[in-house]
Amino acid sequence: MDIRIQGSGPTAPFLSARGLFETEHDLTLPVYVQLREDPDERTWAAHYDDRHVLNISRQAASSAMARELALHEFAHMARHEQEHPSHVQSTEEVLYLALAGKSVERRKLSHCYQIANHMKDIYADDITLSVGPGEKLLSFLESGLAAAVANRSETPTRPGLERLSPSADPEITAVNAAFALALAERHDLVDDDHRLYDLAHAAAMDAPDVEFAGFKRRFRELAREPDSSTYRQVLVDATRSYAGGPGPAAD
Template identity: 70%
Template structure:
């Protein structure tokens, strides 16, 4: 596995992640790690003709989560190389299939991309969590959800629809909570007394139109090796459930 770090960051976390990844998996294409200055873009994987790029913010690259974040992105690359439907399905095609002829709020349309990423993350983390302890991931999920719940807009003035972070609005925060619970339950990581459940309950109360348990079941029950058509249907269904059926009101197409 060929990993090269480009930018002012120590290569150790990325090489350590590669060593751990190679105990069970491998990548045919080389990986280029590009360290970015933008702290809001934590990590993302890109795929080109014959190589992958792991984009990571300088803040993330120098954090205690650097190795775990790199391992997660390597897992995305592996799913891409194996042509797993979660990593080859076009979200634009899904939006067309799910929402044509329907009126959907612009903010919810934007959130559909985040939901699709959650489904990709489920399959990437099936790999990640088979390789590394979940301690740091649990701390990260708990921190993110706690911050989102605390940072939610007030009931009197929910006007901050331009933000696309976890705290953008209560609806997507509730779906993010469902994703976190699905991930930990899928891998039996916690018991029902874990603080994640308390934060998820608050997120659900803040978004009465979003059924947290229903979205949790959708994420948790994703089959390991779906066919292309089965995965497309699952993504269409969850997109429609969020954008159309969770309290949508008439809005711009």
């Protein structure tokens, strides 16, 4: 696995992640690690005909999660090279199939992309967690969900109901909680009394119209090696469950 780090910054996390990754996997194309200045820039992988690019801020590259972030993105690169259905399926095609003839809020359409990304992450982390420990990932999921649940609105959503998750989008927060719990259960990272269950319950209570249990089941039980048709149908069903509605198609 050829890795090339561009820009000044730490190199150890990427080399350590490569060492873990290569115990069971490899990449055909070289990986260029692009260290960026913006500390708020999220970590993501880009794919080209002749290379993969791992974009990461110097701050993230210096964090305690740096190795795990790099390993996760290497896993996405592997899925891309495998032409895994989760990484080659067009989300736009799924939205058309699932929501044609429906009227859907734009915010919910954007959330559908996040649901598709969660499914990609499940399949990437099937690789990540096959070669590396899950403790840091579990702590990362727990802290992120705890921060969301703690950001409560002082104004109830409706009389008698206190909002338990972020005031902006409690519905996608519930889906995010289902993803976190599903990933943890899929890889046996949590005991029955883990705090993640309480946090997920709080997020689900704030979004009663979201099928929390259904989304958790979908994420947790994604087939390990689906064919393209099966994967497309699962994503269509998830999209309809979250954003389906009556009326004309959204523009």
